[in-house]
Amino acid sequence: MFAFLTIAASSFWLWAVARRALRGAPLFEFLALLTGLGLSLGILSILMMWLGLIPGAWLRSEIALAIPWIGVLISAWVCRHELAALIARLKPAALFRHLRKLAAKNLLLLFVMLICLGGLAVIAVNITFYPFYTADVLARYALDARLLFTSRQISSSQIGYPLGVQMLYTFGFMAVGAVNDHFANLYTGLFSAAMLGSVWLATRLMVSNRAAWAAVVLTLGAPLFVNQATSGYVDIPEGFFHGLMVIFAFLWLERGEARYAALAGLFCGLGLWLKQASLVYVPSLAVVPLLRLGWPLRWPTLRREAGLGALTLAVAFLAGGPWYLRNYLLAGLDGVIASANPVDVLHADRSLQLLNIFWVRRDQWGAAFALAFLAGFVLWLATLVWPGLSGWALSAADTRRRVLLVLAFIVPYHLVWWSNFTFEVRYLLASLPMYAAIAGFAVEWILNRISVLARAPAWAAAILVAAITLGGVYQRLGAVYYLVTDPMQSDDAKLSRLxxxxxxxxxxxxxxxxxxxxxxxxxxxxxxxxxxxxxxxxxxxxxxxxxxxxxxxxxxxxxxxxxxxxxxxxxxxxxxxxxxxxxxxxxxxxxxxxxxxxx
Incomplete structure (x- = not known):
């Protein structure tokens, strides 16, 4: 029980900080929840990095485990009134009343929420039932975590690839006091749920509530997402931080506040601490102040936006840069960026058709996601020429800025992937919140213009949503079957099969x-x-x-x-x-x- 509580504490120990930083922000409660989760996991991992870099064995359980518990106690005191109100809202009677109101007002939304929870439950069963078994997790992430746990320091041999996810797996080992895949894998589940949350929030802010739920359904309908959500790889945690980065970049674009610029930079930096591919997003962040300048140029505006841009980049490199600086000091430029397998890069397929990877690999993305994204991307580009296509209550200039912002976070990364890394489709999960937002935009655009679809019976729409979700999770239903038929199955039997x-x-x-x-x-x-x-x-x-x-x-x-x-x-x-x-x-x-x- 202590291990579960400690892992829970590590996930929300900076919740109070998020609430204080985001007062007055749109969709405050959910934004603060996701931000608190991202800050808690990301900063805990970075603090553990610093403990591991101190000469001697300072990456110790008694030190690392104390960090989130201290944060939880402070958060509970600082936010005691908000916490009491939240607990009251989460009482079974209050939840039941809310569900009854939702069923009376929007039965389809209730169906969609329950189906999405079902899809997330399949992911949760896989994560908790199975130990680590996928190749890269065993060869790198779990292996590094065990070395960190046993040596209590970062070895000089651990150079190149960042250790962000490995640190959290190490914390899971510390919480239970032994190398235990099941407890470490709980962080995989947290990041998977958080990724869906960032998909919903990004789409809700930029498009609409209906588009947001469509984006979540389409994401759950992508076998690539579900398979990676149960694997323990770094791509989904990276995508979650990138989702928060884009959310705060969007709020910075819309509102021009320094706190949003700083948070966009922070989550970019946390992404850098997870995976070096996040470097591609640094120039994308620099697009935000350019989009805010407007015309004609005014010196006060230019000075302010340049200052916010500098703040963003400074925070990003303050969070993610120390690891790369340490690698440079140990191994020079060759140690800063770890190279991908040269054999894989040499044989990467750079054919033009792979630019349309969603349709070419629709077996991984799901046909629904592929079609929705392609339609949405065409509409997104068309909106640059005809802003009225968006249906947003914005000026033409503001509409174009919003469209360009998302393109700035999608196109460069996608092109880098296509030029060198087509051997791994999962690398594109780093941009999943943005891809899903565009797919949700297509669904919203179509429903607004074809009224007969929007008026479809709730039961018919629910069947379609269930079919899409099932298409994503069906490859992972085996864990549910074995949990029901053989819940006490040993890890030996599971690994012998997997x-x-x-x-x-x-x-x-x-x-x-x-x-x-x-x-x-x-x-x-x-x-x-x-x-x-x-x-x-x-x-x-x-x-x-x-x-x-x-x-x-x-x-x-x-x-x-x-x-x-x-x-x-x-x-x-x-x-x-x-x-x-x-x-x-x-x-x-x-x-x-x-x-x-x-x-």
């Missing part, structure tokens, strides 16, 4: 080979499960490179990866058949463990 060969090889090694043995693994994901062994990693070009090892684990995809690297797999494969040097010890789903005994 990770197949890798887990069974790892289990065999743990049961039959003493710790300390020298093992060469080709798949980096095995490192997380083989703690306590002397591991070497890579794809050797010659079998003699295994001479210093006692065992070697060959991965099923070895031949494919060797070919992409331009190396010969045949030499290694044929050598492994030589009983004088290698003996097959165990095989599982084409993952093979060999004993090495060079003369």
């Amino acid at each position: 990770a197949r060969g890798n887990w069974q090889i790892a289990r065999y090694v743990r049961e039959n080979i003493p710790p300390g043995a020298k093992i060469h693994v080709m798949d980096p994901a095995l490192q997380y499960w083989l703690d306590g062994y002397q591991l070497s990693l890579g794809l050797p070009a010659q079998p003699e490179q295994f001479r210093e090892d006692e065992y070697v684990v060959v991965m099923p995809a070895a031949e494919h990866i060797y070919q992409r690297m331009g190396q010969s797999w045949e030499i290694v494969r044929e050598a492994l058949k030589d009983p004088a040097n290698f003996t097959e010890v165990y095989r599982s789903y084409d993952s093979i463990l060999y004993a090495v005994h060079f003369p």
Whole structure:
């Protein structure tokens, strides 16, 4: 129970700060809730980074766990009256009255909310039921988190990729006092729900309430989102921070207040602490003061907007910059930005059709999301020429500024992705709140002009919403099935089904080979499960490179990866058949463990 409460505390310990900073903001309660969550998780992670960088083992449970609890106590006192009012509104009787009023006023909205909660519940079941099992999580995020937890410091070997998500997984381990995937994975669930919240809020502010709910439904209908929401990768947390960044950039554009400029910069910086791809959004932030200048140029306006732009960039680099500065001091320019796998970049598909990735990969985005976004993007661009198309009660100049703002946060990142990173569609989740807002805009535009669709019976619309949502979550319904039919299933059984060969090889090694043995693994994901062994990693070009090892684990995809690297797999494969040097010890789903005994 303490672990659950501590993780909850870590998620809202800066709620009071958010409420104080956002007084008078539109949609105040929900904006403060999301902002408090983002600030709490992001700043806790950064504080843990600083603890880890202090010489000595200062990244300790007793220090890190105290931070959010102190914040919660202060928040509870500062916001005691608001908290009491909130608790009163959340009483079952009050909630039931609210639902009755909503059903009487807008039955369809109630249906949509319940369906969305159902989709989110499927994600929650997957996150809580399964341990970590996806490749990159095992090879990097969970592996780094375990190293941080056990060493209580940031190792000099942890350089390049930021550790924002890993720090939160480490905090989850600290909360329970052991390496525990299920508790660490709770942060995956928090970020997934928060991403949906940022989708709703961004679309609600820029378009309408109906468009906002359409955007949420379309997002849940995208298998890419649901699959990544249950994976533990960094892309959805990054997308959540980017959603808040765009929300505050929009409020800065609309209202010109310094607090919004600072918060836009802060969430850009928190995004930088999660993933270096957030650097692409820094120039996008600089577009906001340019859009606010107007014509003719006036010196006071220019000076003020330049000052706000400088404030935004300063806050962004204050939050996210120290990690990159530390990497530069340790390894020079080569250590500042970690390079993607050169083999993947070399084989990235740069065909023009992939600019329209939503339709080309509609199996991942969902047909509904793909069609809505494409229609919305065409309308969004057309609004630049004919502002009246938007239907917004704004001047032509203000409409164009709003349209250009969103384009500034979508187009550069999308082009960078297309030019180098098309091998991973999930990287585009960094821009999901903006993509979803444009998709929601298309739905709103169509419903405003085709009245027969807007007047459809609530039950018919609810069936459509349920079908779209089911299309997104159906690949993850297995966890729900197993939770119902076998709720006490062991992690061993789950991993034997989900990770197949890798887990069974790892289990065999743990049961039959003493710790300390020298093992060469080709798949980096095995490192997380083989703690306590002397591991070497890579794809050797010659079998003699295994001479210093006692065992070697060959991965099923070895031949494919060797070919992409331009190396010969045949030499290694044929050598492994030589009983004088290698003996097959165990095989599982084409993952093979060999004993090495060079003369």
